[in-house]
Amino acid sequence: MVDIEELLPEVLTRAPSAPHLEALAKIREAAKTLCRRAKLWREEDELVVVSPECEALYASQNARIHRIEWAEMLGYPLTFRDVGWLDMNDPRWRDYTADSERPRFITQLQPNVITVVPKATGALKLRTVLVPSRNALMLPDFLVEDYGEVIGTGAAGLVLSVPNPEVYNPDLAGALLTQFDAEVSRIAASAARPQMNAPRRTRARFF
Known part of the structure; x- marks a missing residue:
C-alpha cells in the first residue's frame, strides 16, 4: 500500500x-x-465467522466492499442475495440458528459486514471488488x-x-x-x- x-x-x-x-x-x-x-481492485480473503450473529467483518480503514464476486464456506458455494430477495424467498432467514442447516447465501446488512444465511460458523472464503473508503489514507x-x-x-x-x-x-x-x-x-x-x-x-x- x-x-x-x-x-x-x-x-x-x-x-x-x-x-x-x-x-x-x-x-x-x-x-x-x-x-x-x-x-x-480485487482481493481474495479468508474470514472466520463465529456465532451468535454469524457475521464476518471486513476490517479495513482504506477499503470498502463494492461487490462480492465469489464466496465459499464449508465447501459450499454461496450466492450473494440482497435483503429484499431473502425476505421474499426465505422469510425465516433471520431466525436460523447457527449450524442448523448448510449455508447457501451471503448478504450485507451494513457496509463491510457479511452475513451468512442460514447461519453457520467457520472459514468464509471470498473474492471481493474493493473501492477506496471515504477516509482512505493508503491505496x-x-x-x-x-x-x-x-x-x-x-x-x-x-x-x-x-x-x-x-x-x-x-x-x-x-x-x-x-x-x-x-x-x-x-x-x-x-x-x-x-x-x-x-x-x-x-x-x-x-x-
Missing part, C-alpha cells in the same frame, strides 16, 4: 492552487470512480503506479469544478473530466477482458 499523498503532485501540476485537503478528498473520489467502473501500489496519472486527472478536474475563487476553472475542469471519463472507459473495457496468469492478492483475516 502507498500513502495517498503520493498522488498529490498529479493533482497540483494541473491545479497548483488546490488546497491539499481538498485535493486529497478528490483523489479518493476519482480513485473510487475508477475502481467502481473498472473493477480493478494499493498498482493503483498508484499504473493509474496515478489518470486518478490525478480526474481529481484535478473535480477540484477545479469547486466554486472556490482560488481554483475555480470550469473550462479546464470540463476538459480534464472529459479526459478522465474517456480513460476510465478505456481501462474498464480493457480490464473486462480475461487476464491470463494474473497475480492473486490474498490474505487471511480472523475475527
Whole structure:
C-alpha cells in the first residue's frame, strides 16, 4: 500500500492552487470512480465467522466492499442475495440458528459486514471488488503506479469544478473530466477482458 499523498503532485501540476485537503478528498473520489467502473481492485480473503450473529467483518480503514464476486464456506458455494430477495424467498432467514442447516447465501446488512444465511460458523472464503473508503489514507501500489496519472486527472478536474475563487476553472475542469471519463472507459473495457496468469492478492483475516 502507498500513502495517498503520493498522488498529490498529479493533482497540483494541473491545479497548483488546490488546497491539499481538498485535493486529497478528490483523489479518493476519482480513485473510487475508477475502481467502481473498472473493477480493478480485487482481493481474495479468508474470514472466520463465529456465532451468535454469524457475521464476518471486513476490517479495513482504506477499503470498502463494492461487490462480492465469489464466496465459499464449508465447501459450499454461496450466492450473494440482497435483503429484499431473502425476505421474499426465505422469510425465516433471520431466525436460523447457527449450524442448523448448510449455508447457501451471503448478504450485507451494513457496509463491510457479511452475513451468512442460514447461519453457520467457520472459514468464509471470498473474492471481493474493493473501492477506496471515504477516509482512505493508503491505496494499493498498482493503483498508484499504473493509474496515478489518470486518478490525478480526474481529481484535478473535480477540484477545479469547486466554486472556490482560488481554483475555480470550469473550462479546464470540463476538459480534464472529459479526459478522465474517456480513460476510465478505456481501462474498464480493457480490464473486462480475461487476464491470463494474473497475480492473486490474498490474505487471511480472523475475527
